[in-house]
Amino acid sequence: MSLFDHTIKELETMLHNKEITVQDLVEESYKRIEEVDGQVNAFLTLDKENALAKAKVLDEHPDATAKLFGIPGGIKDNIMTKGLRTTCASQFLDNFNDPLYDATVVEKLNNEQTIAVGKLNMDEFAMGSSNENSSYAAAKNPWNTDYVPGGSSGGSAAAVAAGEVLYSLGSDTGGSIRQPAAFCGVVGMKPTYGRVSRFGLVAFASSLDQVGPITRTVEDNARVLEVIAGHDKMDTTSANLEVPAYTEALTGDVKGLKIAVPKEYLAEGIAPEVRESVLEALKVYESLGATWEEVSIPHSKYAVAAYYLISSSEASANLARFDGVRYGVRSENADNMIDMFKKSRSEGFGPEVKRRIMLGTFALSSGYYDAYYKKAQQVRTLIKNDFDKIFEEYDVIIGPTSPTTAFKLGEKIDDPLTMYADDILTVPVNLAGVPGISIPCGFSPEGLPIGLQIIGKHFDESTVYRTAHAFEQATDYHTKRPQLGGAN
Numbered sequence: 001m002s003l004f005d006h007t008i009k010e011l012e013t014m015l016h017n018k019e020i021t022v023q024d025l026v027e028e029s030y031k032r033i034e035e036v037d038g039q040v041n042a043f044l045t046l047d048k049e050n051a052l053a054k055a056k057v058l059d060e061h062p063d064a065t066a067k068l069f070g071i072p073g074g075i076k077d078n079i080m081t082k083g084l085r086t087t088c089a090s091q092f093l094d095n096f097n098d099p100l101y102d103a104t105v106v107e108k109l110n111n112e113q114t115i116a117v118g119k120l121n122m123d124e125f126a127m128g129s130s131n132e133n134s135s136y137a138a139a140k141n142p143w144n145t146d147y148v149p150g151g152s153s154g155g156s157a158a159a160v161a162a163g164e165v166l167y168s169l170g171s172d173t174g175g176s177i178r179q180p181a182a183f184c185g186v187v188g189m190k191p192t193y194g195r196v197s198r199f200g201l202v203a204f205a206s207s208l209d210q211v212g213p214i215t216r217t218v219e220d221n222a223r224v225l226e227v228i229a230g231h232d233k234m235d236t237t238s239a240n241l242e243v244p245a246y247t248e249a250l251t252g253d254v255k256g257l258k259i260a261v262p263k264e265y266l267a268e269g270i271a272p273e274v275r276e277s278v279l280e281a282l283k284v285y286e287s288l289g290a291t292w293e294e295v296s297i298p299h300s301k302y303a304v305a306a307y308y309l310i311s312s313s314e315a316s317a318n319l320a321r322f323d324g325v326r327y328g329v330r331s332e333n334a335d336n337m338i339d340m341f342k343k344s345r346s347e348g349f350g351p352e353v354k355r356r357i358m359l360g361t362f363a364l365s366s367g368y369y370d371a372y373y374k375k376a377q378q379v380r381t382l383i384k385n386d387f388d389k390i391f392e393e394y395d396v397i398i399g400p401t402s403p404t405t406a407f408k409l410g411e412k413i414d415d416p417l418t419m420y421a422d423d424i425l426t427v428p429v430n431l432a433g434v435p436g437i438s439i440p441c442g443f444s445p446e447g448l449p450i451g452l453q454i455i456g457k458h459f460d461e462s463t464v465y466r467t468a469h470a471f472e473q474a475t476d477y478h479t480k481r482p483q484l485g486g487a488n
């Protein structure tokens with residue numbers, strides 16, 4: 001058996017009929033990790049002994065009502081897991097071996113009897129678009145290991161694409177779930193801001209961060225979101241709204257659906273093969289009875305600047321807690337207390353994190369606050385208004401997830417501005433707080449996946465899933481597998 005062969009629902013039936021055991025499944029996951037993780041570096045920490053022990057208990061006490069019973073998954077390393085090392089891929093937290101509690105999302109997954117096999121690689125503190133900012137070895141793209149898997153949830157996307165786990169959790173501040181999902185040819189959902197609790201997610205930019213699932217199919221994705229979504233009294237930004245049954249929204253029917261396609265999303269700077277694939281996808285929707293029209297998000301050209309100002313400002317405040325006292329590896333070369341703070345932070349953070357803290361601190365400093373931070377917040381409102389206006393008339397917005405397919409390792413790492421500019425299609429969604437998914441919609445001539453982004457109204461993940469699912473049913477991109485060493 002290979003984890004590639006089945007969806008979560010199929011495995012559930014097989015487990016229920018006793019065709020396989022949870023132990024088989026979990027062992028299969030570790031076998032695959034052993035075979036291919038040396039090539040993709042998706043995992044930072046494995047939890048094999050505990051996972052196998054839990055699998056044994058589940059086999060002895062099957063629970064047909066648990067929504068993810070026995071399903072092996074992986075957790076991004078900025079999400080707290082009780083007793084399991086959580087580093088945010090930062091040297092600074094290299095010794096954070098024993099977190100005291102589970103994030104709410106992890107607790108919810110555990111309640112549904114899933115098995116976390118380990119923690120996944122990422123850009124340090126979720127800052128980056130290529131996973132090359134990990135303090136450990138960079139994760140790589142399973143479709144071609146000379147290329148990046150995207151970021152910051154690169155390990156989460158690579159692990160699913162490589163068939164190591166059935167699902168993973170990522171976090172998305174400015175594209176960190178959708179862009180790696182696009183680069184790795186898998187399904188990645190950033191839910192509405194407030195849909196999923198962030199209690200236990202190490203904060204990067206609190207007005208933007210959301211946790212969401214990465215899977216191979218839309219149905220699997222809907223099922224995981226059903227489990228992790230919902231109000232949490234431990235996170236006051238989580239919305240007190242009922243969680244719809246997302247899996248029931250997957251009717252395959254998009255007749256009469258009104259699609260908006262922003263002209264800025266197909267403009268100059270978008271690679272021709274990406275534009276082509278999106279236009280082809282729109283034809284698929286037409287054949288399914290949906291209609292589309294061109295619209296405009298006029299303020300999207302300011303989105304990258306506004307995003308990097310707001311997110312860096314919030315990061316400079318959030319990351320103040322890493323000082324070598326409360327958290328983090330303490331410098332051994334300090335003479336006094338102030339020196340110890342300074343040296344611990346200088347030695348502990350990598351270059352990209354330092355760049356953002358400095359940018360954010362500058363933007364918040366007196367005299368500059370109005371010119372930068374306040375202006376960026378005003379731009380944010382204009383972008384949100386652009387989205388609201390479109391959604392008065394249309395059900396979803398569709399475009400590419402990223403202007404290009406995956407780039408080569410090392411190609412952009414010395415050019416942060418180019419790396420930031422590539423976030424142009426994902427950050428407006430975070431600034432507006434609306435949900436967005438990336439699903440596979442084609443391949444470049446080099447065989448690298450292309451992602452289609454579907455954006456919905458606030459708290460309307462159901463329509464996003466229904467739209468994504470209809471396309472998936474009508475195409476076969478999601479059935480393609482990367483050829484890594486080892487049995488596929």
Ligand SMILES: NC(=O)C[C@H](N)C(=O)O
Nearest residue numbers: 126127128173174175176
């Ligand atoms: N964190 C994210 O969502 C990714 C974005 N590229 C950033 O570096 O901020």
